[in-house]
Amino acid sequence: EVQLVESGGGLVQPGGSLRLSCTASGFTFSTYWMSWVRQAPGKGLEWVANINENESEKYYVDSVKGRFTISRDNGKNALYLQMNSLRAGDTAVYYCATNVNTPRGRGRGGAVAFDMWGQGTMVTVSS
């Protein structure tokens, strides 16, 4: 069964740091682009970052550039999001997501329709 499981969320003070993890199973993790998408409480979805198979390409939404870093460990089937200088506006459920089974839902350069999502991990930035 294809599965993504996030962990690492929690309560952190403004200016603090947190590292999220996403563990993948049921597919060949090392051959897929991976993404983080977040959703503030009661709000819509916001794409955060993408990473390609060998970490040579990374993309970020402007609001997190210079503060967040996406990375992966293909040997551990793991995706990470290092979040520094956290702000109240970063409070959200963070999902890892990818496109595993829908090749015709893939655009250029890792831009995809997401056919696989984790259950999400909640990050709360508050003093």
Place this chain on the structure above:
Amino acid sequence: AIRITQSPSSVSASTGDRVTITCRASEGINSYLSWYQQKPGKAPQLLIYGTFSLQSGVPSRFSASGSGTDFTLTISRLQSEDFATYFCQQYYAYPLTFGGGTKVQIK
């Protein structure tokens, strides 16, 4: 960034009704438009990709169309399990962007 304007933000409907949701992109996105359904406390689920292609397992009462900048999702005969929030997403260019969502509520 490509802005996606989704409307309406909410709609009240009854079981059996036809519901149409629209998304307008601020520039052309070819056919790189997807639709998701999200229920409270759950991750989104892919319904439609490539503007009109139905994801495996999605009921045929869901359909979608569009091109360029204007796109629609239609639920032909609303069922109880369809009451949820729906989002569109463009994957034509970075940053990937989503519409603001449409909550389909019971009338």
